[in-house]
Amino acid sequence: DMRWDESFVTENLLASSNPDLVAVAREMVAGREGVGRVSFEDGDRFIAYAPVKSVNWSVGVVIPVDEVIAPALATRESILDASADTAIHITRQQETMRTIFIGAFVILLAAVIVLTLIFSGFLTRPLEELKRGSEAIGQGDLDYAVEVHTGDEFEDLGRSFNRMAADLKEHIRTLRITTAERERIQKELEIARGIQQSFLPDAAPRIPGMDLEGANLPAAEVGGDFYDFIPVGEASWGLVIADVSGKGVPAALFMALSRTLIRASATRNPDPVTSIREANRSICLDASTSMFVTLFYAILDSRKKTLTFVNAGHNPPLLLGSGSERVTLLKARGIALGVIDEVDLESVEVQLSPGDVLVLYTDGVTEATDDQDQEYGLDRLSALVSASRDLPATGIIDAIVRDVTAFAGTRPQFDDITLMVLKVK
Known part of the structure; x- marks a missing residue:
């Protein structure tokens, strides 16, 4: 230094x-x-x-x-003195600012509360209106229209709500119409089924040397199938199986008309051609529609064991001969009844033998379809009849019904299944 x-x-x-x-x-x-x-x-x-x-x-x-550091120390002392004065001033300023802040906070809080009330009303009013609309619709007032005019999504929601109510009203109206129509159809089916069943035989006649049975299973839509056993002589019976075109009540009524006219004519005329031609003229006279009926009519002579028949456009019955596996179709020339006044019918007679099996049927059997739209068919029916020949007439009918039902599966069928079986003892 x-x-x-x-x-x-x-x-x-x-x-x-x-x-x-x-x-x-x-x-x-x-x-x-x-x-x-x-x-x-x-x-x-x-x-x-x-x-x-x-x-x-x-x-x-x-x-x-x-x-x-002497100048720095002196400056420090000056700063400390000034700091004390500044601290006092700052404290006062802090108190003033605190007071101002508290006041401003109170004002701001009040403003927030007011704005909250205003906006909460703005938000809740549309919701309340939608709630009232929901309650009105829930009580069945489908004409209630919500009124929301906010110019935003709430208004869009209100319009959607009103459209929904209108669509619901239309849906309910359509549902009522559909339900009423379904109930009407169901009622018609019940009426048609009642008409059809009332015109069918309660039981087959007990004919010596013969085992005879008939059955009818209505489809989802009742058709006009029918069968009948008509006493036409001391040892003779008229066997009828027929199929009316159409479905429902009209078909059932036409079936009742046809059955009545055929029965009346058959009891007056022992000849099958004459009786059926007369019945056809009456059917054409009384029929006001374009409906028609196919028919197989045969007169069974239990003594002679003969069968004389005509076929008016119906499915040809199956005849399984005793001791044979071959099935014969009973064919004869003729057209359906109710089409023209005069019909050309061919009469055919066959000789029956003990053990013969005759099966009459409607197209509800052979045209029954499965899930692949395959028909039951005549070949399958022939094979089943041949396999069931040892059963009684009732057993053969039951076997056919079971086999057709199993073949169709869950597929709804729209044609009646009508059968008549005759076994010669």
Whole structure:
């Protein structure tokens, strides 16, 4: 430490016992610049040093630390004094700001509450209106229309709600019409089934030397199938199986008309051609529609064991001879009844033998379809009759019905299944 106006002496600083001074000296010898703090017995000093490159020297300036920080200490005292005054002022300002903030918060809170009430009403009014609409529709008032005019999604929702109510009203109207129509159809089917069943025989006659049975299974839509056993002589019976075109009540009524006229004519005329031609003229006279009826009519003479028949456009019956596996179709020339006034019918007579099986049927048997639209068919029916020949007439009918039903599966059938089986004992 030297003053500019005092003398100085040289000294090897690197050999000094003061480690702080040695460290500064090394920095100076290395040609670096910087500031170091060195502790001496009379106090700490700052040594600022920098190289003089032109002469390869290093110059250091020593300044007591107290002289350096004295102004800072004085400034610190001034700052502390000023800080105390400022703290008081700040505290007052904080109190003022707190008061202002609390007031502003209260005002803002009040504004928020008011706005919340306003907007909550804006939001809840449409919802309340939609709720009232839902309650009205739930009570059956499908003419109720919600009134929402907010110009936003609520209004769109209101319009959708009104459209939904209108669609629901139309759906219910359509459903009522459909239900009424279904009930009407169901009622008609019940009436048609009642008419049909009332005109069918309660039981087959007990004929000596013969085993005779008949059956009718109405389809989903009642058709006009019927069969009949008509006493036409002391040992003779008229066997009838017929199929009226059409479905429902009209077919049932036409079936009742046809059955009545055929029965009346058959009891007056022992000849099958004469009786059926007379019945046809009556049917054409009374029929006011384009309906017709196919028919197979045969007179069974139980004493002679003969069958004399005509076929008016009906499915030819199957005759399985005793001791034979071959099935014969009983065909005869003729057209359906109710088409023209005068029909040309062919009469055919066959001789029956013990063990013969005769099967009369309608197209509900052979035209029954399965899920693949395959028909039951005449071949399948012939094979089943041949396999069931040892059964009684009732057993043969049951076997045919079971086989046709199993063949059709879940497929709905729209034609009646009508059968008549005669076994010669």
